[in-house]
Amino acid sequence: MRIRRVLTTTLFMLGVAATPALLGVTASSAVADSSPSPSASASGDGGAPTEAGTSFRTATEIEQGRGATASGSSGDYLYWSFPADAGQRPTVKATVKLPEASTRNAAETWQIDVYDGLRRRQACQYGAQTRTAARDAASVALSCTLRTVRAWSEQWADDPLPGTYYIRLTATGLGASELGLPVSAEVKVDSKDIGGAAAVDGSLAKPLVPGIAATAEKSDSGSTSSTAALSSIEPDDGWASGWWSDRWVWTAIGGILAALAGIGGYALTRGSGRPSRIPPGA
Numbered sequence: 001m002r003i004r005r006v007l008t009t010t011l012f013m014l015g016v017a018a019t020p021a022l023l024g025v026t027a028s029s030a031v032a033d034s035s036p037s038p039s040a041s042a043s044g045d046g047g048a049p050t051e052a053g054t055s056f057r058t059a060t061e062i063e064q065g066r067g068a069t070a071s072g073s074s075g076d077y078l079y080w081s082f083p084a085d086a087g088q089r090p091t092v093k094a095t096v097k098l099p100e101a102s103t104r105n106a107a108e109t110w111q112i113d114v115y116d117g118l119r120r121r122q123a124c125q126y127g128a129q130t131r132t133a134a135r136d137a138a139s140v141a142l143s144c145t146l147r148t149v150r151a152w153s154e155q156w157a158d159d160p161l162p163g164t165y166y167i168r169l170t171a172t173g174l175g176a177s178e179l180g181l182p183v184s185a186e187v188k189v190d191s192k193d194i195g196g197a198a199a200v201d202g203s204l205a206k207p208l209v210p211g212i213a214a215t216a217e218k219s220d221s222g223s224t225s226s227t228a229a230l231s232s233i234e235p236d237d238g239w240a241s242g243w244w245s246d247r248w249v250w251t252a253i254g255g256i257l258a259a260l261a262g263i264g265g266y267a268l269t270r271g272s273g274r275p276s277r278i279p280p281g282a
Helices: 002-034 247-269
Strands: 067-073 078-084 088-097 108-115 124-126 130-133 139-146 163-172 182-193 213-218 224-229
Touching: 067 078, 078 088, 078 182, 088 108, 088 163, 108 139, 130 139, 163 182
Parallel strands: 124 139
Antiparallel strands: 067 182, 078 163, 088 139, 088 182, 108 130, 108 163, 213 224
């Protein structure tokens, strides 16, 4: 009976202690899922962007989970940018609609590159980053899955860090007769949330976001001045602080389990004390 009572008490305490943490995780997930996504800023009517930049500084901003299109000419460099936060593993997909086969004399090789906020080219973990389209192909599809974005990294490392990422799409090795032909492209960025598995002990003071825009601020005297502003897009729930991850929840649950196991083990092994038949001075 004593063992049964101890085990029942231990299981009850475990359930009471673990329930708030699990409810907290569920509530946080529900809030994140129900939070609205901001509309794209690159399109005047709030729809998907319909153009691309021609350099890093003019890259068109896009949001994760929403597509963007652009028209151009073969030989152009097309640029887009998107935000990526710690714990995310972005996947960039692009589809290029090629010129009519009658206007092309040879196969075309298209390539997609992704750069971080420091304009360091990031390696693709997997995906078809470069593909050659046959002369009669109507389109070519490319993809690049980056490594998981880390909240902090050593200065000498080339790890992906939170901030703005740039997409560059272009054709390589084109002949003179292939340049200038009309093409259209569609890009989309999605991310997988890796969570605490990618957490590190550290964080950046600020995300790697360029201050390329300018906002007009009006002072009390009525004069207007332009000040540098960061990129106008960010993750749906803002930039992560870097210190919090779901590892804290599981660490707390593990500590509670260890404490309860110690209490239960002590209660089972300490016995009932001195037998009544043995005198105190024995």
